[in-house]
Amino acid sequence: MAYRVSSFSQYEQDYQFSVENPEAFWEDIASNYSWIRKWDKTLEWNFDEPKVEWFKGAKLNITENCIDRHLASKANQTAILWEPNDPKERFKKITYQDLHQQVCRFANVLKRNGVGKGDRVCLYMPMIPELAIAVLATARIGAIHSVVFAGFSAQSLADRINDATCKMVITADGLYRGAKEIPLKNIVDEAVEDCECVERVLVIERTAWNTEMQAGRDVWYHDEVQHVGDECPAEPMDAEDPLFILYTSGSTGKPKGVVHTCGGYMVYAGYSFQNVFQYDPGDTYWCTADIGWITGHTYIVYGPLLNGATTLMFEGVPTYPDAGRFWQVCDKHHVNQFYTAPTAIRALMACGDEHVLPYSLNSLRVIGTVGEPINEEAWNWYNVHIGKEKCPIVDTWWQTETGGIMISSLGEYGPQKAAHAGFPLPGIQPVLLDEKGNEIQENEKEGYLAVKFPWPSMIRTTWGDHERCKKVYFSHYNGYYFTGDGAKRDAKGLYRIIGRVDDVINVSGHRFGTAEIENAINQNIHVAESAVVGYPHDIKGQGIYAYVILRKPVDDTDFISAEIIETVKEEIGAIAKPDKIQIVSGLPKTRSGKIMRRILRKVAEGEPDKLGDISTLLDPNVVAEIVKGAQ
Numbered sequence: 219m220a221y222r223v224s225s226f227s228q229y230e231q232d233y234q235f236s237v238e239n240p241e242a243f244w245e246d247i248a249s250n251y252s253w254i255r256k257w258d259k260t261l262e263w264n265f266d267e268p269k270v271e272w273f274k275g276a277k278l279n280i281t282e283n284c285i286d287r288h289l290a291s292k293a294n295q296t297a298i299l300w301e302p303n304d305p306k307e308r309f310k311k312i313t314y315q316d317l318h319q320q321v322c323r324f325a326n327v328l329k330r331n332g333v334g335k336g337d338r339v340c341l342y343m344p345m346i347p348e349l350a351i352a353v354l355a356t357a358r359i360g361a362i363h364s365v366v367f368a369g370f371s372a373q374s375l376a377d378r379i380n381d382a383t384c385k386m387v388i389t390a391d392g393l394y395r396g397a398k399e400i401p402l403k404n405i406v407d408e409a410v411e412d413c414e415c416v417e418r419v420l421v422i423e424r425t426a427w428n429t430e431m432q433a434g435r436d437v438w439y440h441d442e443v444q445h446v447g448d449e450c451p452a453e454p455m456d457a458e459d460p461l462f463i464l465y466t467s468g469s470t471g472k473p474k475g476v477v478h479t480c481g482g483y484m485v486y487a488g489y490s491f492q493n494v495f496q497y498d499p500g501d502t503y504w505c506t507a508d509i510g511w512i513t514g515h516t517y518i519v520y521g522p523l524l525n526g527a528t529t530l531m532f533e534g535v536p537t538y539p540d541a542g543r544f545w546q547v548c549d550k551h552h553v554n555q556f557y558t559a560p561t562a563i564r565a566l567m568a569c570g571d572e573h574v575l576p577y578s579l580n581s582l583r584v585i586g587t588v589g590e591p592i593n594e595e596a597w598n599w600y601n602v603h604i605g606k607e608k609c610p611i612v613d614t615w616w617q618t619e620t621g622g623i624m625i626s627s628l629g630e631y632g633p634q635k636a637a638h639a640g641f642p643l644p645g646i647q648p649v650l651l652d653e654k655g656n657e658i659q660e661n662e663k664e665g666y667l668a669v670k671f672p673w674p675s676m677i678r679t680t681w682g683d684h685e686r687c688k689k690v691y692f693s694h695y696n697g698y699y700f701t702g703d704g705a706k707r708d709a710k711g712l713y714r715i716i717g718r719v720d721d722v723i724n725v726s727g728h729r730f731g732t733a734e735i736e737n738a739i740n741q742n743i744h745v746a747e748s749a750v751v752g753y754p755h756d757i758k759g760q761g762i763y764a765y766v767i768l769r770k771p772v773d774d775t776d777f778i779s780a781e782i783i784e785t786v787k788e789e790i791g792a793i794a795k796p797d798k799i800q801i802v803s804g805l806p807k808t809r810s811g812k813i814m815r816r817i818l819r820k821v822a823e824g825e826p827d828k829l830g831d832i833s834t835l836l837d838p839n840v841v842a843e844i845v846k847g848a849q
């Protein structure tokens with residue numbers, strides 16, 4: 219089995235082999251990594267408990283695979299190329315040799331501060347090299363990282379820290395993101411007030427702002443690192459030991475901690491990176507995500523480093539200082555593979571082609587998208603203006619829970635069809651299910667997207683609550699991993715992802731549960747009840763539409779709406795703030811008290827003439843009021 223697929227017919231052969239002999243297939247791929255001890259059993263599984271164990275009995279450390287094993291041949295090659303928020307600030311190149319030293323030192327600082335194998339460490343950081351280094355340092359000593367995107371509020375951060383009972387929080391004094399400056403440490407201070415589990419806050423200096431340090435709890439990284447050495451042996455980990463927890467939203471109120479393990483995640487992160495991006499030695503690869511999301515974990519840090527690649531890490535945003543920044547950085551660093559989100563593509567498309575024209579973009583070879591369905595218009599613009607019709611577009615479908623890319627072309631090997639992710643990667647067995655859970659065999663059909671056989675980087679559990687993992691992913695359809703997405707297969711069998719079929723809204727490629735946002739809105743003292751739905755949004759893919767019942771009627775609804783937005787920012791973060799708020803006096807409910815979201819969705823989508831049957835409502839009159847109010 220080739221580690222790197224290099225023709226479409228080879229893909230077809232490998233795919234077939236992987237379905238017929240999954241264990242042999244993955245053993246073969248796994249043999250490309252360095253293991254401290256080989257596994258006794260390749261796979262043990264059942265989707266009922268669920269229990270999935272890959273490479274059982276094996277020992278490894280993922281950082282040895284990401285760093286140490288490249289030192290013999292690539293010590294002086296750039297591992298991480300860091301581009302700051304401000305284009306006038308100097309970029310940084312961290313070679314594999316440097317990375318080894320910095321990760322070891324950081325790991326020693328962790329140990330010195332009481333962190334050991336199995337302990338949970340929360341990372342709430344800017345997109346600076348120290349974030350990637352901290353991730354790797356945690357993994358090096360066998361601690362479990364839980365990275366929380368630095369756009370989440372103190373409340374969300376506290377919830378995540380407590381859920382995983384993190385011993386340490388790693389943060390920075392402040393963060394630059396576009397024109398914004400955010401005092402991260404202050405947010406951590408506020409969060410940690412409610413977190414008894416936190417013993418240490420380790421602070422990196424980024425902005426050199428005046429920062430209060432709590433004696434006995436807070437330490438500066440630059441002080442701590444003075445006391446440690448350059449060597450730190452990698453902790454031998456069981457293949458099934460947890461590597462990290464990453465929180466993601468679902469259809470219930472509370473985000474859940476998706477758990478990934480060391481061995482399987484490593485094998486799939488490395489394999490999928492190599493194949494989807496067709497990375498060649500010497501290339502510069504750039505994924506624009508934040509490490510706070512799974513995309514950043516797998517395709518900024520682990521996947522590229524496992525392959526000895528040069529991975530570009532960007533601190534800023536696409537529109538700062540202007541809407542040409544992505545393209546300027548591509549030219550500046552001769553980027554060969556570029557991976558971003560449809561929302562960024564649409565936003566930049568809307569800014570006008572004049573921001574692209576000054577740049578040649580001629581280093582690009584493969585361009586990719588992830589996070590949400592890409593509409594044809596955005597796909598075409600990306601293809602023509604960025605890929606210059608010579609770069610294959612990899613439309614990569616996957617999820618936090620899948621750990622790595624599941625459906626995508628492998629660079630140029632695979633179909634190029636707008637809005638279609640295409641075929642599954644070798645080793646991945648997706649199916650479409652009908653309402654009853656029967657597999658749909660024919661093409662040109664639509665159904666629920668599920669996966670019928672385990673793959674190495676799949677979710678193992680939800681932290682602290684295995685039942686929840688079972689209920690959310692393995693109970694809708696017995697014997698399948700259920701994705702929560704709807705999909706179609708075209709005449710040739712290419713998958714097209716339609717979107718979520720559950721109460722999850724995908725805003726700019728980020729997931730929020732409707733219940734989660736409703737809970738936040740309901741924290742506002744003026745609010746009696748609320749219902750949230752998604753609606754099509756030109757840039758974000760989906761926007762958030764909130765219907766709110768107030769405790770007392772007010773005259774100034776603009777003021778109340780602004781207050782509600784503030785509450786959501788405090789409870790979750792600015793990324794979850796509603797785009798539209800409609801004050802209503804009632805919600806469409808069935809006699810059993812269930813909100814009929816279908817109706818609210820239709821109104822939000824601007825199709826009040828397509829409400830369907832509303833006769834089962836407790837009070838059909840509220841619908842007329844809502845429709846009127848929406849206009």
Ligand code: WT7
Nearest residue numbers: 513588589590591613614615616617618715729
């Ligand atoms: C959900 C997962 C996985 C990285 C980023 C998001 C949607 C993801 C695509 C795509 C259509 C996509 C799905 C999925 N999604 N990629 N290429 N085409 N939809 O991770 O937050 O775990 O969200 O994002 O709805 O279920 P996530």
